[in-house]
Amino acid sequence: MLRVLIALGVSLVATVAVLPAAATPYLPGADAEVLERLPEKNDASLRDLKRLRTALKQNPGDLALAVRFGKRAIEASRDSGDPRFLGQAQAAMLPWWPLADPPAPALLLRATVKQSNHDFEGAMADLDRLIAKRPGDGQALLTRATVLTVLGKYDAAHADCASIARLTLPLVVAGCMAAPASLSGEAGEAYAALTDALAQEPRADAGLREWALTLAGEIAERRGDFAAAEKHYRAALAIDSRDPYLIAVFSDFLLDRGRAGEALSLINDQTRNDNLLLRLALAEAKLPGARMAFETHRQALADRFEAAHRRGDSLHRREEARYRLWIENDPKVALNLARENWLVQREPADLRILFEAASAAADTATLREVSAWTAAHRLDYVALQTAPGGRR
Amino acid sequence: MRSFRWLAGLLLGLCIALPAMAHKASDSYLTLTRPGAETGEIDVRWDIALRDLDNAITLDSNGDGEITWGEVRTLRAEIAAYALSRLDISAGGAPCNLAVRDQLIDRHSDGAYAVLLLSVHCAQTAPSLAVDYRLLFDVDPMHRGLLQYVAGGETRSIIFSADAHTQALGAVTAWQQLAAYVHEGIWHIWLGFDHILFLLSLLLPAVLLRRGGAWQPAESFRAAFWDVARIVTAFTVAHSITLTIAALDIVALPSRWVESAIALSVVLAAANNVFPVVNRGRWIAAFGFGLLHGFGFANALKNLGLPAGSLALSLFGFNVGVELGQLAIVIVFLPLAFASRATRAYRTIMLAGGSAAIAAIAGIWLIERALDLKLITG
Numbered sequence: 001m002l003r004v005l006i007a008l009g010v011s012l013v014a015t016v017a018v019l020p021a022a023a024t025p026y027l028p029g030a031d032a033e034v035l036e037r038l039p040e041k042n043d044a045s046l047r048d049l050k051r052l053r054t055a056l057k058q059n060p061g062d063l064a065l066a067v068r069f070g071k072r073a074i075e076a077s078r079d080s081g082d083p084r085f086l087g088q089a090q091a092a093m094l095p096w097w098p099l100a101d102p103p104a105p106a107l108l109l110r111a112t113v114k115q116s117n118h119d120f121e122g123a124m125a126d127l128d129r130l131i132a133k134r135p136g137d138g139q140a141l142l143t144r145a146t147v148l149t150v151l152g153k154y155d156a157a158h159a160d161c162a163s164i165a166r167l168t169l170p171l172v173v174a175g176c177m178a179a180p181a182s183l184s185g186e187a188g189e190a191y192a193a194l195t196d197a198l199a200q201e202p203r204a205d206a207g208l209r210e211w212a213l214t215l216a217g218e219i220a221e222r223r224g225d226f227a228a229a230e231k232h233y234r235a236a237l238a239i240d241s242r243d244p245y246l247i248a249v250f251s252d253f254l255l256d257r258g259r260a261g262e263a264l265s266l267i268n269d270q271t272r273n274d275n276l277l278l279r280l281a282l283a284e285a286k287l288p289g290a291r292m293a294f295e296t297h298r299q300a301l302a303d304r305f306e307a308a309h310r311r312g313d314s315l316h317r318r319e320e321a322r323y324r325l326w327i328e329n330d331p332k333v334a335l336n337l338a339r340e341n342w343l344v345q346r347e348p349a350d351l352r353i354l355f356e357a358a359s360a361a362a363d364t365a366t367l368r369e370v371s372a373w374t375a376a377h378r379l380d381y382v383a384l385q386t387a388p389g390g391r392r
Numbered sequence: 393m394r395s396f397r398w399l400a401g402l403l404l405g406l407c408i409a410l411p412a413m414a415h416k417a418s419d420s421y422l423t424l425t426r427p428g429a430e431t432g433e434i435d436v437r438w439d440i441a442l443r444d445l446d447n448a449i450t451l452d453s454n455g456d457g458e459i460t461w462g463e464v465r466t467l468r469a470e471i472a473a474y475a476l477s478r479l480d481i482s483a484g485g486a487p488c489n490l491a492v493r494d495q496l497i498d499r500h501s502d503g504a505y506a507v508l509l510l511s512v513h514c515a516q517t518a519p520s521l522a523v524d525y526r527l528l529f530d531v532d533p534m535h536r537g538l539l540q541y542v543a544g545g546e547t548r549s550i551i552f553s554a555d556a557h558t559q560a561l562g563a564v565t566a567w568q569q570l571a572a573y574v575h576e577g578i579w580h581i582w583l584g585f586d587h588i589l590f591l592l593s594l595l596l597p598a599v600l601l602r603r604g605g606a607w608q609p610a611e612s613f614r615a616a617f618w619d620v621a622r623i624v625t626a627f628t629v630a631h632s633i634t635l636t637i638a639a640l641d642i643v644a645l646p647s648r649w650v651e652s653a654i655a656l657s658v659v660l661a662a663a664n665n666v667f668p669v670v671n672r673g674r675w676i677a678a679f680g681f682g683l684l685h686g687f688g689f690a691n692a693l694k695n696l697g698l699p700a701g702s703l704a705l706s707l708f709g710f711n712v713g714v715e716l717g718q719l720a721i722v723i724v725f726l727p728l729a730f731a732s733r734a735t736r737a738y739r740t741i742m743l744a745g746g747s748a749a750i751a752a753i754a755g756i757w758l759i760e761r762a763l764d765l766k767l768i769t770g
Contacts, residue, residue: 001445015604024498025496025498025507026496026497026498026499027496028497029461030460030461031460031461031462031465032460032462033460033461034458034459034460035442035459035460035461035464035497035504036442036443036458036503037447037457037458037459037724038446038452038457038458038459038616039442040457041456041457053447054450057722075702083417083418083534084417084418084443084444084447085532086533086534087417087531087532087533087534087535088447088532090534091530091531091533092535094533097533104410117534127483136512154441184448208426300501301553303501304416307416307417307419307501310538310551311417311419311536311538312417312536312551312553313417362657364679
């Protein structure tokens with residue numbers, strides 16, 4: 001209870017930070033007035049990134065430097081959820097961006113940027129070219145397996161994972177295989193293989209373990225083994241408690257279990273991340289004591305989706321569909337967004353929001369489509385077997 | 393779904409399931425306010441995130457991770473120069489002059505922004521603007537410029553991206569566009585004194601008859617009217633032909649040559665009233681010189697900028713405007729001239745004196761334009 005109260009307090013303070021301010025420009029009075037705190041203020045790795053960027057500006061044609069900076073910038077965008085870093089990664093690639101056949105390192109980074117922008121077609125083209133050139137490029141194969149899994153092409157993804165078997169650690173291979181296998185009728189086997197690999201490599205790189213544990217949690221959750229799922233998520237959190245992907249996945253888990261208060265304290269103050277802001281608002285919607293914070297965060301979400309629309313972004317249809325369905329109670333709009341999203345990406349979460357929006361809108365044609373997909377791929381996903389509403 | 397950040401230094405965090413939407417993306421906000429299409433003055437407010445400016449030109453001079461007002465203030469000139477080097481506005485193909493009038497700070501939901509207030513002055517008063525926006529695309533290709541265009545009580549939104557960095561503004565409905573070009577045509581004939589003086593030189597004798605080396609008043613209004621109608625129609629048909637072929641780039645003549653020849657045509661037309669050589673059939677002169685004037689109109693029209701999509705419409709509109717402008721002159725001129733045609737004053741002061749004055753002015757234009765000098769403003 002105390003944790004919930006603290007979290008409520010924090011989210012109220014965070015509320016103030018996302019309030020839109022009056023749009024009256026002014027002339028600051030004192031030179032010492034701090035106008036902006038840059039993200040590198042309290043982050044040594046981002047300070048490094050900025051130094052790299054300065055160096056790159058002086059040598060924009062230096063491929064090794066550009067790739068080094070690009071990778072770090074993509075990581076920063078993933079860790080912070082700040083799209084500006086992704087833009088900087090793309091900027092570092094500008095000399096190689098328009099080339100039909102850039103050097104391999106540039107090709108890989110270009111594919112990663114495209115994939116992060118949901119340009120899966122462009123990413124696939126680059127990865128195909130790269131792998132044709134370097135069939136033993138493990139990173140390229142792993143990346144392509146990920147993209148193929150998102151596109152629902154599980155056999156091809158599996159093949160890519162099989163071809164890295166001799167190139168890398170068993171845990172990486174197990175994770176690579178588990179993702180497509182768990183979505184195509186072999187969830188039990190995939191889960192067993194993954195947890196075995198985890199048990200056999202207790203001293204693997206922390207980042208690798210966190211990734212594998214999160215994946216194991218997701219598979220267990222889909223299969224309905226919630227106790228195991230929670231155990232994996234918590235083990236992953238013990239390694240990295242600030243990973244926005246993990247926090248989003250685990251807070252969804254908690255929301256489904258009706259544990260909104262815990263979800264709230266998990267997300268805590270990370271309201272700059274829109275994905276987490278969505279979960280925060282979903283949690284607050286269930287907590288009578290969080291009424292004020294909910295209204296503010298609901299408005300903040302509305303503003304951010306509006307801002308995304310204004311700039312012509314369509315990257316966030318899945319999140320927006322959830323927002324429309326569960327926060328604005330607009331199943332029709334939610335269903336349109338979920339359908340558009342499903343045309344682009346086909347992860348379990350994409351299928352789930354499609355199912356939920358179609359159920360709410362009583363769209364039997366879409367529901368049949370969902371059933372057909374689940375049957376065709378023998379998808380093991382308990383959330384699709386009962387009437388939706390758990391996350392409300 | 394995401395794949396593992398690879399081993400052996402190839403650390404690539406792949407995070408597909410959660411789009412990188414968190415925080416706000418990099419956008420700048422432009423508001424262009426245009427009081428009216430007739431004026432070349434545009435008001436611009438441009439909000440650029442301090443974080444983005446820091447990315448481009450490093451505002452955090454002391455590298456402490458904070459941007460203070462002091463740091464921004466000392467770099468104000470650099471900020472202005474940087475922003476202005478990445479924004480071009482042109483009206484009718486002629487670049488406008490942009491100047492930063494003031495720099496302030498504003499708070500948006502995602503942080504502090506520099507607010508640049510610009511004064512934009514365009515030499516041409518074309519109905520449509522072209523905006524070329526290139527801010528930050530070199531350091532963040534995912535940056536967008538979001539523009540609000542406020543003109544005539546209406547607002548339009550436009551998005552600039554690295555792939556779409558030039559956009560046309562004020563592209564309006566066909567009717568509005570037609571009306572705008574009709575308007576331009578009227579103004580062109582009224583402000584282009586050479587065309588008015590040429591027309592007047594031809595019209596002045598229209599209410600008179602040349603008989604036995606002397607001027608006589610025209611016998612009927614009807615006869616004077618038809619004489620005027622013939623001259624104006626011939627002039628119109630001729631300059632419509634050349635305006636069209638020049639505007640379509642079928643024939644291109646050097647502007648200096650055309651302008652000089654137009655000045656010469658005015659000299660000849662006016663001189664012919666003082667020392668009559670050509671007497672009957674002034675409409676033929678109107679037609680011949682009208683061909684020249686059409687090339688002059690085409691130059692003016694090109695300065696306005698011809699929208700590629702509706703070339704025919706704007707040509708037609710401009711021509712109609714020129715005709716309406718001429719018609720207005722004729723409607724005022726003809727009754728006055730006809731009423732006073734029998735007076736001695738009309739023949740001496742108006743016809744002889746006026747024509748001599750016109751010839752003199754046009755003569756100066758001719759010298760100016762042919763030799764590229766500046767004697768008087770024409």
